[in-house]
Amino acid sequence: MPEGHTLYRLAADLQRAFGGHAVVAKSPQGRFSESAALLDGRVLESAESAGKHLFLRFDNDLILHVHLGLIGGFRISSAPVEPPFGEVRLRLVGPSSYADLRGATRCELISDEKLDLVLTRLGPDPLRADADPDRGFARMHRSGKSVGALLMDQRVLAGVGNIFRAESLFRARLHPLTPGERITKRRWNALWTDLVALMAYGVQTGRIDTVRPEHEPEAMRREPRVDRHGGEVYVYRRSGQPCHVCGSKVKTQLLEGRNLYWCSVCQRRR
DNA sequence: TCAAGATGATCAG
DNA sequence: TGATCCTCTTGAT
Numbered sequence A: 001m002p003e004g005h006t007l008y009r010l011a012a013d014l015q016r017a018f019g020g021h022a023v024v025a026k027s028p029q030g031r032f033s034e035s036a037a038l039l040d041g042r043v044l045e046s047a048e049s050a051g052k053h054l055f056l057r058f059d060n061d062l063i064l065h066v067h068l069g070l071i072g073g074f075r076i077s078s079a080p081v082e083p084p085f086g087e088v089r090l091r092l093v094g095p096s097s098y099a100d101l102r103g104a105t106r107c108e109l110i111s112d113e114k115l116d117l118v119l120t121r122l123g124p125d126p127l128r129a130d131a132d133p134d135r136g137f138a139r140m141h142r143s144g145k146s147v148g149a150l151l152m153d154q155r156v157l158a159g160v161g162n163i164f165r166a167e168s169l170f171r172a173r174l175h176p177l178t179p180g181e182r183i184t185k186r187r188w189n190a191l192w193t194d195l196v197a198l199m200a201y202g203v204q205t206g207r208i209d210t211v212r213p214e215h216e217p218e219a220m221r222r223e224p225r226v227d228r229h230g231g232e233v234y235v236y237r238r239s240g241q242p243c244h245v246c247g248s249k250v251k252t253q254l255l256e257g258r259n260l261y262w263c264s265v266c267q268r269r270r
Numbered sequence B: 001t002c003a004a005g006a007t008g009a010t011c012a013g
Numbered sequence C: 001t002g003a004t005c006c007t008c009t010t011g012a013t
Helices: A004-018 A033-039 A112-121 A133-141 A147-151 A162-171 A185-205
Strands: A024-026 A044-050 A053-058 A063-067 A073-078 A090-093 A097-102 A106-110 A250-255 A258-263
Touching (some): A004 A053, A033 A106, A063 A112, A106 A112, A133 A147, A133 A185, A162 A185, A162 A258
Antiparallel strands (some): A053 A063, A063 A106
């Protein structure tokens, strides 16, 4: 259940575990058997992420494209190799470890042309040094949809999911239903800069921590606020609980099928 | 033991 | 906008 920083870490972990080695590729579940056969015995040349997409390039010019979706997982384990349990779509076995892919929304072999097509459709990724935030602003600024909906749109920002959306909007004190066309360049730049920092921290730690001592005055520190995803957050999944800053109840609402969280006092509508 | 929900995206209408 | 796909965890019974 990843956001962009998780995919970034996963790509690095896969590169470390399998990069430069021939892998054994199987589909214990059977749904990916034909494609797995094309990868079996091939050398993994590189593993990279873009937004929430993962790309593994092999020495036969095939690229494995994976999108974990809401529920997918790609778990790397150390040898010895255990028998697969549950629904393992793809298993890669390397010299000293193996990785099991489950529940992915997308798992396919693609060419360089298709790779370019996927990348073209993505907005700027805050984790990539070559990202151009102005492209995201252009999409945001000409849309009447809410900033809450637009932050989840991967054509606007690649890699941002429900947690980063809720937390970055809280930290910017922006109401999630503010129309995108009313987001100024200055506000957009502040949002972008914050997401770059938050997601880079997520890459380092593997957690989404939005409440950190260096971000908030000592007086605001109270009891630990760890969500079950493993990080400290202000509003995500805290509906009905008091806001850590002002004490009013955190609100929630379904927006385009996803839960939205915000504090109506700290994030007033303008 | 079982149903609901979840860090997501796509497609049809 | 709603239905659908995918798997696992959590919480209710």
